[in-house]
Amino acid sequence: MAMAASAALRPSMAPLGRISAAAAAAAATVTAAPGRTQTAAFSTSAVLLKRHRYPGARSNKDYSKKRGESALRRTGTRWRLSVSDEPLPRPVPRDQLPAIETDPDHGLWEFFPDHRTVAAAPEEDAKHGRSWSVEELRHKSWEDLHRLWWVCVKERNRIATGNWERNKSKLGFGEAEALGRDREVRATMRAIKHTLTERFYAWEDAVKLAKDDPEVNLSGDGPAFTPSHFLEGEEEAAVAPAEEKEGEQHAAEGAEETAEKTAPAAVAAADPATIPASKPQAEAPRL
Amino acid sequence: MHGCRPNHVIAFIRPKPRQPPNLATFVVPLTFNKLDLRDYLYHVYNVEVTAVRSFINQPQPRQKDGQRGKWYRPRSQKMMIAELVKPFVWPDPPAEDAREAFDHAMFKRLQKERDDQISRSMNPSNIPLRTRGPETQERQTLREQAKEFLDRGEWTNGRTGDDTWTEVEKDIKV
Numbered sequence: 001m002a003m004a005a006s007a008a009l010r011p012s013m014a015p016l017g018r019i020s021a022a023a024a025a026a027a028a029t030v031t032a033a034p035g036r037t038q039t040a041a042f043s044t045s046a047v048l049l050k051r052h053r054y055p056g057a058r059s060n061k062d063y064s065k066k067r068g069e070s071a072l073r074r075t076g077t078r079w080r081l082s083v084s085d086e087p088l089p090r091p092v093p094r095d096q097l098p099a100i101e102t103d104p105d106h107g108l109w110e111f112f113p114d115h116r117t118v119a120a121a122p123e124e125d126a127k128h129g130r131s132w133s134v135e136e137l138r139h140k141s142w143e144d145l146h147r148l149w150w151v152c153v154k155e156r157n158r159i160a161t162g163n164w165e166r167n168k169s170k171l172g173f174g175e176a177e178a179l180g181r182d183r184e185v186r187a188t189m190r191a192i193k194h195t196l197t198e199r200f201y202a203w204e205d206a207v208k209l210a211k212d213d214p215e216v217n218l219s220g221d222g223p224a225f226t227p228s229h230f231l232e233g234e235e236e237a238a239v240a241p242a243e244e245k246e247g248e249q250h251a252a253e254g255a256e257e258t259a260e261k262t263a264p265a266a267v268a269a270a271d272p273a274t275i276p277a278s279k280p281q282a283e284a285p286r287l
Numbered sequence: 288m289h290g291c292r293p294n295h296v297i298a299f300i301r302p303k304p305r306q307p308p309n310l311a312t313f314v315v316p317l318t319f320n321k322l323d324l325r326d327y328l329y330h331v332y333n334v335e336v337t338a339v340r341s342f343i344n345q346p347q348p349r350q351k352d353g354q355r356g357k358w359y360r361p362r363s364q365k366m367m368i369a370e371l372v373k374p375f376v377w378p379d380p381p382a383e384d385a386r387e388a389f390d391h392a393m394f395k396r397l398q399k400e401r402d403d404q405i406s407r408s409m410n411p412s413n414i415p416l417r418t419r420g421p422e423t424q425e426r427q428t429l430r431e432q433a434k435e436f437l438d439r440g441e442w443t444n445g446r447t448g449d450d451t452w453t454e455v456e457k458d459i460k461v
């Protein structure tokens with residue numbers, strides 16, 4: 001009886017009705033009058049009777065959207081869902097999941113010595129030479145110094161990673177060796193900064209000198225450097241007796257012409273050591 | 288990166304046991320922010336990152352000189368977890384018996400010695416029983432000598448009796 005009443009009060013619980021269709025039908029046959037047979041699993045008459053139609057009647061809406069749903073009694077939802085018949089995915093234990101492949105060219109391998117071991121053994125750590133000296137770095141190009149700087153940065157990161165791993169995993173000794181290596185790397189970095197600072201000061205001085213130099217044009221228009229011939233004075237003296245009858249003005253013009261003519265030749269015959277290399281120098285050796 | 292010469296040091300940290308492989312943990316300088324780490328990983332290591340989480344570990348206050356000294360708080364430590372585009376699985380640490388290169392056996396012995404010393408100094412009233420500790424060489428020799436005497440069955444201290452002493456058990460006519 002209770003089942004029939006609850007089914008009648010909950011007309012919209014289609015899944016419920018379907019689940020307990022047999023029971024509800026049995027109850028309905030019991031409660032129904034002998035002459036009438038109930039065709040539906042539940043009746044909607046109760047709700048229809050409850051609906052008040054007179055003006056000012058209170059709303060009889062069921063505000064509880066989940067009335068009758070119970071996790072304990074496993075009633076399911078009141079409405080059939082689109083995924084009701086879909087089998088639920090089962091969680092897979094972590095150890096049965098397929099192994100994750102790490103890319104052998106992954107950038108993070110660079111945090112490890114020789115790209116594989118987690119921390120360098122002290123014997124390997126101790127295999128290092130001295131740092132670069134300032135005198136050696138003075139001969140290096142800007143690109144070389146820049147590259148060497150980043151090699152040093154990566155090496156320091158590698159050392160820090162190894163230190164952390166050695167301490168945390170309690171691998172053993174090796175702190176002193178790592179410190180020694182780090183010290184050399186830092187000395188190299190200091191030398192790079194020293195070299196670049198020297199170069200900057202030299203450049204500042206050169207700019208100061210160029211302001212008073214007639215051969216240098218700092219305005220940005222035209223060639224920055226127009227070298228005057230260093231034999232100008234002597235040639236003028238040699239040409240002067242031959243063209244004595246000409247005016248001084250002509251002589252000056254001639255001198256200018258010869259200077260212009262000889263200037264490219266002078267450049268071509270310049271000492272090869274003074275010409276800057278067009279190609280950048282070879283890559284700096286790794287530490 | 289032209290002309291840029293930062294000297295930050297960044298350590299790549301082994302992930303926690305159940306940490307997914309797309310997360311990489313780093314110890315970074317305190318001045319670093321998330322964008323810095325993203326840029327750093329991309330330009331220096333060519334590692335792409337989708338997101339960065341960051342947090343700071345603040346250590347407990349400590350005393351300068353062991354038990355007595357000025358109280359201070361050690362410098363905090365910033366850690367960042369980067370969510371990687373390509374997953375990275377850390378290699379396993381070397382096994383216990385494969386750490387000869389680090390002199391692991393000696394390291395462990397020294398560590399135990401230090402720990403014992405600290406625990407002894409922390410509870411000075413907790414004096415261990417002599418029988419609990421390892422047996423000394425003297426006690427071992429003593430035990431061997433006693434066993435030898437017992438096996439031989441007779442024992443003497445190598446002295447002859449004194450005349451002034453009388454044996455009590457004997458019947459003496461008074």
